[in-house]
Each structure stands twice: as C-alpha cells, then as structure tokens.
Amino acid sequence: MLLAIWVFYAVYFSPTQGWTFFLQLTVDGIILGSIYALIALGYSMVYGILKLLNFAHGDVAMIGAFIGFGVLTLLGGPLSPAIPVVALVACMFVVAMLGSGFLGLAIERFAYRPLRDAPRIAPLISALGVAFFLENSVLLLFGANYRNYDGYDLISYNGIHLGGSAGVFVSYLGVMVITGALLLMVGLVALVRWTRFGKAMRAVSFDREAAAMMGIDPDRVIATTFFVGSALGGAAGVMFGLVYSQIYYLVGFLAGLKGFTAAVVGGIGSIPGAMLGGLLVGLVESWAKGYLNGNVADLVVFGILIGVMLIRPQGLLGTPALQKV
Amino acid sequence: MADTSPPTPEPPAAATAQIGVDSWVSEEDQRREGRKWLGRTWERLPPAGKLALLTPAIAVPFLPLSEANIYNYGLFILIYALLALGLNVVVGFAGLLDLGYVAFFGFGAYIYAFLSGTHHEKGHVYTHHWAAQWSILTAVVMCAVIGLFLGSSSRRLLGDYLAIVTLFFGQAFVVFTNSADPYGITNGSNGLGNIDPLRFFAFGASFTVSSTRGYYWFLFGCVIVVLIVLHLLSESRTGRAWKASREDPLAAEMMGMPVNRLKIMAFSFGAAIAGLAGSVFAAAQTGAFPQNFGTQVLILIYAVVILGGTGSLTGMLAGATAIIVSFQVLDSTSPPNNARTLFYLSLVVGVVVIFKKSRAQMAVAVASTVALGFALHAIVHEVWPRGTSGQVTSGGYLTGAIKHWVLLPTNPNRLAVYGYLALIVLVITIVQLKGWWRVAVVPPTIVLTAFVWENLLIQQPAVTRYVLFGVLLIALMATRPQGLFGTAKVEIA
Amino acid sequence: MKKVMVAAVFAVALAILAANALGSAKAPARASASSLATASVTCGKLRTIGMAAPITGPASDIGNQQVRWAKFFVKRWNASKANRNQKIKLVTGDTQLGVDTAFAVKVAQSFKSNSKLLAVVGPAGSQEVVASTTAYKAGGLGFVSGSASRTSLTDGHTDGNRRGYFYRTVPSDAAQGPTVANYMTKTLKWKRVYIIDDQETYSQGLADGVQKILNAKGVTTKRDSISQKDSDFSAAIAKIPSNYQGIYIPWQLAPQAQAFGQQLQAAGKGHIKLFGSDGLFAPGVWKIAGSYDSAFPYNPTDPVVKAYVKAHGGNGEFFGLPSYVAAQVDTLAVTKACKAGHGKTTRAAVRKQIAKTNIATTILGFRVGFKSSGEMKLPAAYGIYQIQKNGSFKRIG
Incomplete structure (x- = not known):
C-alpha cells in the first residue's frame, strides 16, 4: 500500500521523466526480479524442509556463474564461439546447474546432515562457515578480479521496442532471462505439485518424523531438495552473468542477500512467496535506483525487509509459525 | 520453536544408570573423574584464583614484544576477546543469534571518532574534542540503547527471524557509513581519520594514552573489568535466568521469568560491550572506516566465540588468542616461515587427533606418509624433472626437507588448483572412512595437503586463513559444537 | 580430545609468540616513538x-x-x-x-x-x-x-x-579535472554531460571537480552514483536522457566500466560516449570502442x-x-x-x-621535485586517450 503511494507519488511528481521512464524501470526490475526469485526459491525450499537458513546459497549461485563462465571460455568465448550460440548457452546452463546442484548435495551431506539433531544455532553457524569457505576458495583459486561474460556480444545488443523508439526497450537477453526464469519456476511448481518427489517433499517439510514413519526417506528427500534448489541458484548465476556481465567472488554475497530478502519478504518456506518476493525486491530496487540516488537503493531494500519483518514476521504469503511443545 | 527432530539416541547405559535419572547426568561425575588432575584442579579453583592465574598468563608473553607485535597480537587479541565476551552474552548466555553484532562495534568506533576529533566533509565542520571518558561512556550508552531498540524487535520475532533482522541491520550499517549519509557525519568511504588519542581529563588533570603499549594496558584493564562483571552477572539471578531461557524459553516463561525482557537485556548488554571495544579500537587505530565492520570481522568474532565455547568466559580468552595468533601469523606481513611452522604443527596435531585411539594406526600412517612423499618425489624427479625443479617459497629451516619431500613444479599454478580441488574431495572422504581404510587414505591426503600448501596457499596466506576459518566453523560444529571450553549440552527432544 | 586440542592450540600460539619475542629481542633496544625519527x-x-x-x-x-x-x-x-x-x-x-x-x-x-x-x-x-x-x-x-x-x-x-x-x-585530482573538462568542452564540444561516480572518494572528488568546471562553462550536467559492488546498471542507464553527448565515469574498476558500456549499448544508448579516468586505464579489460580516458603522463x-x-x-x-x-x-x-x-x-x-x-x-x-606541501612541482598535464576497435588505447590529446 505504502509502496503504491510512493510509486505513484514518484511518477506523478517527477517532472521530466513520466510514464515511459517508470515502465522502463519496471521492465528492468522484472528482469532483475526474476533472477532474485530463482535465488530466493533455493533459500525457501531449504527453509521449508529443514527450517535452516542456508547462508551459503548465494555463493552456490556465484559458483554456478563461474562454472558458466568457464564453459563459455572453454568453448571459444563470446566473440568466437566454437559451437552454435544456442547450443553454447544451453551447455552453459546445463553444466552450471548440474555443477551447483552437486555442490549443494555435497554441502548438505557434509555441513548440515551431521547437525540434523544439533541445537538450531549449529547449522546456522556451519552455513556461515560454508559461505566463507566458498567465497575465499574462489578468491584463492581465481583471484579477486572481476570477470566479464560479455553476454551481449554473445547473443545480441538488439531487442524489442515497445511503443516506438522513444518507448520502453527490452533487450533479447532480457526477454530470454524472463522466459527462462518463468520456465524453471513452472517446472518447479509442477515438480512439487505432481510428482512423487514433490509429494514426499511436502510431507517431509510438514512433519519429518511422520513422513519417515510412512516410509519416506527424509535424508533422500532433503538431499534432492538441496540439489534442485542449488541447480536453480546455478541457473540464476549464469543469467546474472549474461545480463550484467561482471562476476567476482563476492557477487554471490550481495545477490544472495537480495535473494534472501526476497524469500523472507515473500514468506520464507513458501514457493509462490519466493517468486512474488523476488519480483518485488527487483522492482523496488530498480525504482529506488531510478527515482532516488543509487547509493540509497540498498538501504531502501533492507529497510523494507526490516519493516515487513516487524509488521508481518511470516512474510507476505507465509503462514505464521506455530510453536509446538 | 517446532522441534520435529527425532529424539537423541540414548547413550549406552552405564552401570550406574538408574530409573528416572538421566544417564548423561549420572555419568557426569565419572567423566569428571576421567579428567586428569590439571583439569580437575582448574575446575575446582575459585573464580578469583582463576583470574589471578590467568591475568599474568595473558600479560607476560606480551611484555618483551616489539610495538608492532604488541599492536598486531596483543591489541587485537584483547579487542577480539572483548568483542567475544560481549557476543557471548548474546549467543552464549541468552542463546540469541545476532548477526548484526559487528554493527555495534562500528557504532562504538564511529561515536568515539565523531565525538573526539575534527572532521571536515561536505561543507560541514565537526569539531568536538570531548574527553575520552565521556566519548567512551556515550558510545557504550548509545550502543546499549540501540541494542535495546533492536532487541525489542525480537519480542515479536522468533529465533531465525531475529537472525534475519540483525543480519540486515549489520548490512545497513555498512551501507549507511559507506555511502548513504548526507551530512558527512560518517564521511563516507573515507571514514573518520584525524581523531584524538584516549585523553582523559578529570579534576583539572589530564592523562593521555597514545602509545601502542598504553592502549594494550588500557584494553587489558577493560577486559579484566568486563570479565569480573560478566562472572558476577552469570552467577547472579539474571545470569541464571538467561541460561534458563536459552535452554528452554517456554519452560522459563512458565516459571514466571520475563523471557522477552531478559533477551532484550542480554542483547543490549552485549551491544554495550561491543561499543566499548569499538571506541578503544577507533582510538588505537586512529580512525574508523566502514570496512572495519564488515562480514569478515563478524565471522572472526563468531569463530572466537565458537572455538572458545559459547557460555565460557575463559574460553573467550583462549579462543581470541588462538584465532588472532593464527590470523596474524597467516598475514602477508608476517614472515612465511611462521605460517609454515603453524601449518605443519597443526598437521601433526591433526594426525594425533585423528588417530588418538590407536597408536599402531598412527605409526603406520606417519611412516607411510613420509615414505610416500619421498617415493613420489623420486619417481616424479625421474619421469618429469620439471615437476620437482621449483623453488621453496622464502626458505627457512624446513627448506631441505621440503625440497625433497614435496613436489615443487616450476610452474605450479594450474596443478595447484587441481590439487586444491582434489584435496577437498580427499578430506571429505577421510571423514567418511573408519579404521584401516582411513589409515590408507591419510598419507596421500597429507602429501597432497603439503603440495597444495607449498605451491598455492603459502603464496596467499591472507586468503588461506579465511578459508581455514570457514572450515574451522564447519568442522567444529560437526565434531565439537561446544568449543574448547564450553560444556556439552543435552538436547531435550 | 578436548585436552589435546586445548594443549595443541596453546602450544602453537605460545610457540609463535615466543618466536616473535625472540626475534624482537635480537633487534636493538626499542626506541620510543619520538626518537625513532632521530635514531x-x-x-x-x-x-x-x-x-x-x-x-x-x-x-x-x-x-x-x-x-x-x-x-x-x-x-x-x-x-x-x-x-x-x-x-x-x-x-x-x-x-x-x-x-x-x-x-x-x-x-x-x-x-x-x-x-x-x-x-x-x-x-x-x-x-x-x-x-x-x-x-x-x-x-x-x-x-x-x-x-x-x-x-x-x-x-x-x-x-x-x-x-x-x-x-x-x-598529480592530484585537481590536475586531472581541468584537463578532462577542457577536453570535453573545447575539443569534443559537448553541451550535455552526464556524470556518474562510484561512491569512492577518488571518484566523488573527480566528479565534483569536473562538474563544477563544466557548469561554470555553461555545460548542462546531471549527476548520479553507482556502487563498486553493483553489476546491474539498468536503472542508472534508464535515467540518462538520450540527447546527452557524454557520460563521465571516473571509476576505479575497469571491468565495471566494460559491463556498464555493454549495458548502455544494449539499452539502445550506445551513441553516448563514455569518458573515464586514470583508474580505468586498463587496455584489454575496458574495450568499449570510441570511449575516452584520461591517464597520468608518462614517457612511452x-x-x-x-x-x-x-x-x-x-x-x-x-x-x-x-x-x-x-x-x-x-x-x-x-x-x-x-x-x-x-x-x-x-x-x-x-x-x-x-x-x-x-x-x-x-x-x-618530466623533472620530479616536491613542493613543501608534498605535491610535485611540475604536475604535467594528463593525457587523453581513445579506445580503438582492437581494444588498445591511443593517445589523442
């Protein structure tokens, strides 16, 4: 509500820029938001099933981005790809998703599974440790330099003009990111809703003990959840690299933080909530950067998060936590 | 909190197990007997005696050090000990996960820097040269008040949500100090330089602490005072109530404890101690900069608290010593040979810990490690001479041994990267294996570790230490969540 | 286990401390701070x-x-x-x-x-x-x-x-600003310049300086800022009016300038030229052809x-x-x-x-000597470079 008033106010009183500018920001925000939403899904799925804030998730996405970059470089780089561009992009996504998926599996197996019955604080600290380990390993192995995907060189600088040449502009790459994210999300919803695994996952997240008694192996379900969530993160990492071009070892920290914000705002543990939250955080960030000074955008995003937490701790689409004794 | 985890498996029933007595509790005396006399005496010592023993133990090693080493080791050990003591109140006593703790450290530093110094920025001139005692006091009180406000949000927020809010609080602090401040109070990414040393004015007399040694002793006093206060506090009604509400908030509430108020109090208390540490830190560093208060510092403080053992005061001092010494030794300004010594020592300790149950296994493992290294070196030397023709980084007394035992390729970059990745896999494998299988895998792992260390890690000790702290947190959580000095908790299912 | 670990940790810590103590004991007697200068x-x-x-x-x-x-x-x-x-x-x-x-x-x-x-x-x-x-x-x-x-x-x-x-x-930033502003107005004849800093002092100082001079010369300027951690510049780019002729980006991270240039081009505003500062002097990393850059003088x-x-x-x-x-x-x-x-x-x-x-x-x-302030006596003018199609930097002024 407040958000709507602010947006209206900003648009209405912004003398020179008008609605085209607003729509342009919105489109950019949706692109950013779809990436955040993919990252948020990983946080939310893991929280839903383990009640664990997996701080390392942003860094898994970062590693996905690095794997994608590695594939791109191995196959000739953006200017002279060795295989057709479509195949190359597909290759990047598949390898990055598999790589980060298996990384997620490994993290779950070695950092979180031994702590299944430990006090709640233990896996959180372990998660901080994993995040730190991943970031600094990448720093150790690949250095602190920023790397450029040069995604526009690879695909195209062109795009679609909505409403004439002075209107809103969406690059083909942007369109690709939005469609890709949508497809992945639809796939995920289908997976959770209609497959045996999805059923098992929902059962485990509802009550792990009862699910175990019904013959579901919770460890397997949790591992699969980690795999799926991390693979989505890896895809988000590659998309991030393609659209925004630069990646470095801390890119996962900030993007992960925003994805995490998205998951929390939407209601952590809720899959539609993560999608909604991602979109919202992307839009708010884009609007804040557009209408306010760039250096307060992050403060606005964090401020909204803290506000949401204070007013509605369970998030927009989450269910309030019941305390069982 | 919904606790859906399956009940903890009962420990094997001891002979003394009785019906209605938790076997873990009943075994406590036995366990206590099991400890050797040193541990027993330490436990029986009254707190004042512990303090009397500890004080010189901490102070003496620093006396002969040079100014730089006092700064790098002494000062930072004490600052982190202070920070850990504060965080210990929040995490250890009250069981709240505060991921914005480092922001209070920052607030303390910035408040001191702002009140005791001169700053020009963006057309504003701030000239306050308050006496140090008032600046520090203001910093402490302000931090306590901010902690009170932030903590009161935890009234509505359960465990994880508090972690989220504080995490963003910490991030917001860094963003704010870095760029989002329109009045130049924090002076953006430049931070506040140009600040006064600790200058106390009272009754017309003035007393200035400005040398590194001076800061060291001042901080030393602070740590002792905070230790005493915390000890008294933890034995008081409030302290016991904190622990009770940490163990089981619901039960504590049922017993009539004002759990929320207790939590907020702990939060605010911890914040005040961080504020104190921050203000002294700013004075000693002669500045406050946004990057002083980022995530890395937070992780470092957590590493100290976790290693020392949440809830234990002695543990905080031990943790700070261990973490800061290894942190400084693995600094690029410190001679690489210190880092190397530390590295091989910890490798030895690692082997001892892995094989503490079987001397025979240890002997076999050690012998085959040594043999494997030499054998591999000899083979590679024959087959691929360039694989052994590299230089030992910055020599030292271990040069001879390393040259003949570790593979040093002329151009190790890519090999070292693969070695690092392979090492991760091997270490993970070791954790999974038991008995003689483990004995079989340990030697190649150690040889590979040495290879990666000599060819990759020693070049970038400053990054290596962060990797190691990450591993330390994971490993400690998996093997010994209570840290060095903490007491193991029985999880009530 | 506990004792082993405690003992190990302390042994290592003390060993290191002792090593350092010995090392510093060998050094000559410590001089107090004030006499270090005259020791x-x-x-x-x-x-x-x-x-x-x-x-x-x-x-x-x-x-x-x-x-x-x-x-x-x-x-x-x-x-x-x-x-x-x-x-x-x-x-x-x-x-x-x-x-x-x-x-x-x-x-x-x-x-x-x-x-x-x-x-x-x-x-x-x-x-x-x-x-x-x-x-x-x-x-x-x-x-x-x-x-x-x-x-x-x-x-x-x-x-x-x-x-x-x-x-x-x-040379101090005060020497770089005038060179850049002069080149923009006299040689390039820009009338509308967009200025984006990266929130670091280096960048803000240069941006402030150049903006002041440009305004004094009647050039229309607009100011924005991005963070060194940013990768998404779409909002900042959306704000730039299409009829501006140049964007001044006095940043420190060349890959960031590269990403910015690509996103600018992808947003259909590639006709606006970028103008960087010495912090971006990184041939092969920042390679948006046609961009300008200023760099401190040297004798090639x-x-x-x-x-x-x-x-x-x-x-x-x-x-x-x-x-x-x-x-x-x-x-x-x-x-x-x-x-x-x-x-x-x-x-x-x-x-x-x-x-x-x-x-x-x-x-x-040029000859190097210092004024009492610590600046060089002869801060020769900054050079202006243009990025070529092959990514190299060519000196043009």
Missing part, C-alpha cells in the same frame, strides 16, 4: 625501504602492478655496478585496499618498528594514507605514494597534517618503460608506473642521506633528502 641507523651495503600496497583483496590487480614496477626499479638499481655497495631491499606489506583500512595501519605499525627501514613507498589508497599517517609520523618515516591522488591530502588540514612526511609522484619512449613492457609480455601496467618513481625517490634519498652521514643516517635525514628530491629525467617524462 641512528647504520646503512651497510643493503638498505631497506618499505612498500605498502594492496597485494591481495579486490584492488590486488593494481596493487601488484605497483609492486612489480617498484621491484623493477630496485632490480635495475641493484644490477648496476656503481650501486654494489648501496643496494636496496624492498620489504612489502599488504594493505588489502577495499577489504579493511585497518590492514594499512598494521603495515604502518610494522614498518614503524622495523628499525632498519628508512623510507616507504605507498600506501596506494587515499583513505589508507589518512589512516596510517599517525603511525608513519610517530615513526618519523617519509612515505611517497604513487597513486593516492585525493586533493585534500596535501592541504595540511582537511584530513590532518602530514607535511614533511607525505609526498606523491602522481623512455627505455625503462620499453624494457618494462618487454619484460612483462607487452603489458604496460601503467597504473603502477608512478610507484617506480616513488621507489626511485626513496632510494636516491636514502643513498644521499647515507653518503652525507658517512655510512650512518636517520629517518629524519632521509625525509629531508626526499623533500630536496630533484630528478632531472624520469619515466613520467
């Missing part, structure tokens, strides 16, 4: 100077360029037969610029108490200079930076007073520069070039002070020699 140092055949630079951390790229350039000088100096009795040893300290300014202070502290050390090259960042001034002054050390260009460092009051201690071999035909480029695989790494001159200034000052003191000198004497520096030909292309 007599025996020169010997190998004299020590320190270098504070970001060897690791996000700025390690430029930090290592500086170290390589400084080491290049020391190598050449020591290789000369005339200097066989006055060789130089360069001790490096890692300030990790961009991670934590505290590291710069730590480096300064250890340089201060290294009694053999006579002068310092660095530190790299202006914020690091501010932070470590107290330590260097307490140790009586002169420090010559090859990259800290914030204008106010030498004005004697804004960021504290460091006259007589701090010198720099790089100097044999030293040619030798360096050849020794480093054709890569000039010119950001580190002034650090070569800084090392040269320190070395000459130490050598002269040692000569004047007949094999003995003090840090204070070395500082006096730094102040009297007068090197007729340098690889900067």
